[in-house]
Amino acid sequence: MTTLKPLFWSGHDVSEWDAERHRLAEALAATPAPGPASEWAAGGFAWVADRWNARHRGRGAVRGAVVAGDAATALAALTAARPVHARRRPVALLFPGQGAQHTRMAAGLQGFEPVFTAAMDELFTLLGPDGERTRADWLAAEPKVPVHEVSRAQPLLLGVGHALARTLIGWGVRPGALLGHSVGETAAAVVARVLSIEDAVAVIRHRVAAAALQPPGGMLAVVAAPDMLAPYLRGPVVVGAVNSPRQTVLAGPAAELADTAAELREAGFTAVTVPSPLGFHSPAVAGLADSGLDVFGRVALKPPEMPLYSAYTCAPLTAEQAGDPWFWARQVADPVLFWPALDRLLTDGDFLLVEAGPSQGLVTACRRHRSVIEGRSDVAALLPARPGPAEADRAALLTAAARIWTEGHDLTPR
Known part of the structure; x- marks a missing residue:
C-alpha cells in the first residue's frame, strides 16, 4: 500500500523558496526505487519525507507543499509547484449536518491517522451496545443499516466531525472559529468544550431512540x-x-x-x-425537541473555550446561550441559518474556511460568499466531495494539511 506523505518547504523570499525546492528535489532524487525493503528504512521515501519535514521545512513567509506516495510523483509535483505567500488567516472549522453523510465517509482514515482513529474508537465505545454495529456499517461498502438512517447518520456525523477536528488540533492547529450546520453545531460544541464527547453521544443516543417514534x-x-x-x-x-x-x-x-x-x-x-427520513428543523419534529430537553438538562454545559458561531443565532455563542438546555434541545426543530451565520463570521474577519466532514457542501456554499470571491477568505476541505476509495480520504486530508501549511500555520501531520 502506498504511504502518502506531505512535503513542506519555505523561504524568506521567492529566491530562497526556490533554492529550498531544489534541495528537496536533490534529496528525493537520491531516494532508492521501491523494493522489498521497508519504505521506512533509512533512505526510503517515507523516511526521507519525515526527515525533511522535521529538519528542513523552515518557517519562511513564502511556502510550498506537495503530497505524494513516492519520490517520482513528488519530484513531478515539485516541478509544477508555485510559491505561496503565507497570509496566516485563522482557520475556521465548518461541521456539516444531516444530509451530508454518505457510505464509508472518512473510513479511509481509520487505522491511517492515529488521532482520528482513537477518536472514532472512543465514539463507538460510548455508543454502547450499538457501537460495534455502527462501526461495522460505517466501514462496510454495503451496510446493514443505511447511513441515511438517523441511527447511523447522526452519531457518525458527530464522530467524524469531532475526530477530524481532534486531528487538526493534534497537528498543532488551533481553530480561530467554529461553525456547524445542524448536528454539526453539536460537534462544534464538543470541540469548543461546551459539552463533553460523552455527553454529546448521550444526547445523540437519546435522539436516535426518540426519532423512531416520530412520523415519516x-x-x-x-x-x-x-x-x-x-x-x-x-x-x-x-x-x-x-x-x-x-x-x-x-x-x-x-x-x-x-x-x-x-x-x-x-x-x-x-x-x-x-437524504433524511425525518423533517428535521421543522415543527414536524417538535417532539424530538421536547424530549431532548430532559437529556440536555442533565449534562454539563460550559461557556465555549473558542469562538463558536451559532447557525441558530447567527452570532458568536454567549456563555448564557451555551448554558441553556432549551437552546440546544430545540435546535433539532429550529431552522438552520447557515448563510447568515457565515456572513457574520466573514464580517468579523478573514478566514481559511476548512470543512471538517463529508461531501464539501459547506465549502461549496462558502465559495459563493463575496469574501471568498474577492480573495479575502479561502476554503479547503478535509474529506473528498464524493464517496471513493480509502486513498481518496487520505489524499484529501493531507492536501488540506498542505493548504493549511501554505497559509502560514505550522503543523505536523503524521
Whole structure:
C-alpha cells in the first residue's frame, strides 16, 4: 500500500523558496526505487519525507507543499509547484449536518491517522451496545443499516466531525472559529468544550431512540431564495435551512413535502430530495425537541473555550446561550441559518474556511460568499466531495494539511 506523505518547504523570499525546492528535489532524487525493503528504512521515501519535514521545512513567509506516495510523483509535483505567500488567516472549522453523510465517509482514515482513529474508537465505545454495529456499517461498502438512517447518520456525523477536528488540533492547529450546520453545531460544541464527547453521544443516543417514534418526514433542497418559495409553503412545510442566497432547504411531514416538491418542480424550480427520513428543523419534529430537553438538562454545559458561531443565532455563542438546555434541545426543530451565520463570521474577519466532514457542501456554499470571491477568505476541505476509495480520504486530508501549511500555520501531520 502506498504511504502518502506531505512535503513542506519555505523561504524568506521567492529566491530562497526556490533554492529550498531544489534541495528537496536533490534529496528525493537520491531516494532508492521501491523494493522489498521497508519504505521506512533509512533512505526510503517515507523516511526521507519525515526527515525533511522535521529538519528542513523552515518557517519562511513564502511556502510550498506537495503530497505524494513516492519520490517520482513528488519530484513531478515539485516541478509544477508555485510559491505561496503565507497570509496566516485563522482557520475556521465548518461541521456539516444531516444530509451530508454518505457510505464509508472518512473510513479511509481509520487505522491511517492515529488521532482520528482513537477518536472514532472512543465514539463507538460510548455508543454502547450499538457501537460495534455502527462501526461495522460505517466501514462496510454495503451496510446493514443505511447511513441515511438517523441511527447511523447522526452519531457518525458527530464522530467524524469531532475526530477530524481532534486531528487538526493534534497537528498543532488551533481553530480561530467554529461553525456547524445542524448536528454539526453539536460537534462544534464538543470541540469548543461546551459539552463533553460523552455527553454529546448521550444526547445523540437519546435522539436516535426518540426519532423512531416520530412520523415519516423529509427535507428538500431547492435552488431559490426563501422569499421566492413563500407562496408554495402551506401547512407544516417550512424553511428548514438557508445554506446560501439561492439554496434553501424545506422540511416537513413526508406526504405534504412530496406535494410541495411536485408543485415546485411543476413551476420550474430545481428541487432535490435531501437524504433524511425525518423533517428535521421543522415543527414536524417538535417532539424530538421536547424530549431532548430532559437529556440536555442533565449534562454539563460550559461557556465555549473558542469562538463558536451559532447557525441558530447567527452570532458568536454567549456563555448564557451555551448554558441553556432549551437552546440546544430545540435546535433539532429550529431552522438552520447557515448563510447568515457565515456572513457574520466573514464580517468579523478573514478566514481559511476548512470543512471538517463529508461531501464539501459547506465549502461549496462558502465559495459563493463575496469574501471568498474577492480573495479575502479561502476554503479547503478535509474529506473528498464524493464517496471513493480509502486513498481518496487520505489524499484529501493531507492536501488540506498542505493548504493549511501554505497559509502560514505550522503543523505536523503524521
